[in-house]
Amino acid sequence: MPPLSEDTVIKFQSLSVAIDLEMKPFWDGYRTPLGKLGIKLNELRQHVWVLPITRTASPLPYAKRCSHEQPPLDAICLMPTFTAGRDAQQQDVVIKMVDHGTMEDNIYRTLAACRELYDPRTFPYVLPPTAIIEAPYNFNFVAMPMWGSKYKLSELETVSEVLRFMHCTLTALAFLHEKRIVHRDIHETNIMVNWYCYTADPLVRSQGMRAHRRTSAVSYALHDFDLALQLPPETSLRDCRRPSIESCIGKTDYQPSDTWAGEVDYNPFAFDVGCLGNLFIYHFAESAVTRASRLALLFARMTTPVINDRFSAGEALVFLFELENSLRPEELNAGVVLQPDDRPVDDLDLYWSRLSPELQEKWRLYRPPPLPWFDRFLRWVCTTTTGWKLVYYVRCFLRMTSKV
Structure with a gap:
């Protein structure tokens, strides 16, 4: 050979x-x-x-x-x-x-x-x-x-189809985290669909994908572990810490802001959840929240900058399961017109404001608080390489002196 x-x-x-x-x-x-x-x-x-x-x-x-x-x-x-x-x-x-x-x-x-x-x-x-x-x-x-990769999330047509994608990917992430595997590259290109067609005719492929997506057999799966990390089985999903430099691994499109203020370390499991939450927000927040309002709670809890309050993948899956069971058939079959938008990823108000005033008041305790002014200042300093290094090394020094 x-x-x-x-x-x-x-x-x-x-x-x-x-x-x-x-x-x-x-x-x-x-x-x-x-x-x-x-x-x-x-x-x-x-x-x-x-x-x-x-x-x-x-x-x-x-x-x-x-x-x-x-x-x-x-x-x-x-x-x-x-x-x-x-x-x-x-x-x-x-x-x-x-x-x-x-x-x-x-x-x-x-x-x-x-x-x-x-x-x-x-x-x-x-x-x-x-x-x-x-x-x-x-x-x-x-x-x-x-499996297939020739699909577009913007072509999902109903609330049910959106929830199916979310259910599959959250199940996958919860399973990986249970095995203490951190994916570190959450992105649409690393999510496959269980239908494939490699004909040169795009119309045939599009029609076939639409027909499969409308069936109960459609499934999506996470793959590609060339950037993944497996930690010991006793590792805590809540308390795990890794060097913050590792947060730069993988595609940056949906990475949360966990290390934007010169942090010394971060929780990679929470980071995975934040990535998947931002992917959901980018594709679904503008339309799906108006059809299934509790999605706003899920998005907020998956991406909150308060890491200790962020859902684990398993908790997010349980919440989604309860959400699915609470919807009537006509609500699940309601149509959606999806338009990807990165603005809600950075500004929660853009999808939170789509809730009725009554729901905003009812769920105000679930809404992530605004960043403290000092955190905003540190993030501003860290927008330059020199500023980031300064904040990072000061944090390292303070951590070392606190242990003396």
Whole structure:
């Protein structure tokens, strides 16, 4: 089995490797060994992997493939460290190269031992490995069910569809945190849907996605653990502290303001919850709150700057479950027109003001308090690199002197 040349591995870091030229010989060298293990790699045609025409249906954790009449070429474009194939159950899988002994490798091994990930009755909406294959070099192959990424949250049409997305992702985050896994990269691009279609015709794909989204079978799952962190099982979800510099890991779109004032450390579990809460606010706050008013409470408690008052993922899931059960069928089926907006992420009043005056008064104790003036001042100082370093080192000094 062929190793990777050092030059090719280095190029992975900048994604400058040519898939069809430099990776084709590598993957071709593994066709026979992987085939003996029951995984048949797809054809690599130029820079895309061609999907076989037919596929058998299977329950979660596998996804549903679009049932449209297959054109001559259904293909998927993947990063150089990925390939596509079929497993022994004739299910489409994606195979990722993972460095041996890394945190990501250990997390996949932890997930592989979780039986609930492979039972559709208990599936916690985390994309699991279906096989971990040892290579004779410093990497392993991790096979995962092929799911879809070609969806837009702005296309959700009802309150029920919005709540389904929220339910799946909160369930996934609560499950990961129960295993003491911090995702650290909460973003739409790391949330898959259990339906995929890689035809070149966008109309076919859009129509199929809409039809699947309207069924009770639609599910979403968190994946991608290359930036994740697994902590010891005895770690407290409430009291865990990590160096604040780690809060810069991952995509910044939805990161909360937990370390904007030169903090020395932070709670990564609460940070994950804040990220997911901000994602919800960005996509759903403007429209969904008017249809399901208690969502305002959930958004506020998931993103409050008072970290001790912030919901854990499990608490947020329980709140959402109670919210879902409180809605009548006509309320669940009410239409929504979603327009992503980042302004409510920074200004709670923009969605809180959509509540009736009576509800605002009733729920005023749940509304996060405004930041104290000194915290606002520190955040202003920390808007420059020099200011951040000054505040950070002063905090470090004060912490050290307090322990003397």
